[in-house]
Amino acid sequence: MKSIVVPVNFSLCAANAAHYAADLALVIKADIHLIHVLQVRVSSAELMMTDDVYQEIIEAANLALQQLQVELIRRTHQKIKVDYTLESGIVSVKVQELCLQMKPYAVVLGAAASTLEKFLGGSPVASLLQHLDFPILVVPQAAAFHRFSRILLACDLDDLGSGMPNFLPLLKDLRAHFGSRFDIVTVETNKALHDEAFALESGGWKEQLKDLYPDIHYIRKPKVEDGILEYLSHHDADLVMVFPKKHDLFDFRTSQSRRLAQHSPVPVLSLHE
Secondary structure (H helix, E strand, O other): OEEEEEEOOOOHHHHHHHHHHHHHHHHHOEEEEEEEEEOOOOOOHHHOOOHHHHHHHHHHHHHHHHHHHHHHHHHOOOOOOEEEEEEEOOHHHHHHHHHHHHOOOEEEEEEOHHHHHHHHHHOHHHHHHOOOOOOEEEEEOOOOOOOOOEEEEEOOHHHHHHHHHHHHHHHHHHHHHHOOEEEEEEEEOOOOHHHHHHHHHHOOHHHHHHHHOOEEEEEEOOOHHHHHHHHHHHOOOOEEEEOOOOOOOOOOOOHHHHHHHHHOOOOEEEOOO
16 A cells, blocks of 8 residues: 655644645545654753643644544545654654655655745755655645646656656556656756757657657756746646756755745655665
């Protein structure tokens, strides 16, 4: 059975991400596993937390998780299993432990547009998840789930030649569930477009991707994220998929990819090497 991990902090954007994950789980027949990690920071002896206060925090978090669990079960008409974990400690460590144990189909994160750059840049969860070998789905606060009828694959020539084939099983799985159509969008900042076209047409990627029947679009822009956002402003898409590598432009630590995720009108799915 597939599983989807959803880190939550009981904010509105986290709740929306949980709703989105539940709707997705209903289609792909996956379980949902919520996780909330208590991080208690003590800056001085005067602020030491008593056992009673800490117990109240635990009880409140448990109650909030139970309420969200019931909400998601009702939302999916009791057709999916929803579990939750309440941990205490370092967020990144606890989420990593859960993901390594469950090997999820995807990890779903929610963030408000106004705080997304800060979230992606400074959150210990996001800092960790970019290194996990699992798909990471960042859901804008206002995004509602739609079937992935059209998926934009934002990639470069290296992805087409080497990285993307690693994710063919996932792409085919999405097409099987949603009947998805794929648009390959490659943005080149310093090469002539005719060089791109030649490389794409003559490369070995075509044989591996032929069953997906992708449409290919070439864009020339000074910045990759600007090219993707411009494409999204003129074309319909339900999901953007990126393929970050070490020190890659689409690493969520970089300002370029944070801007893409922040301004993208649709969720961004990051598939790591």
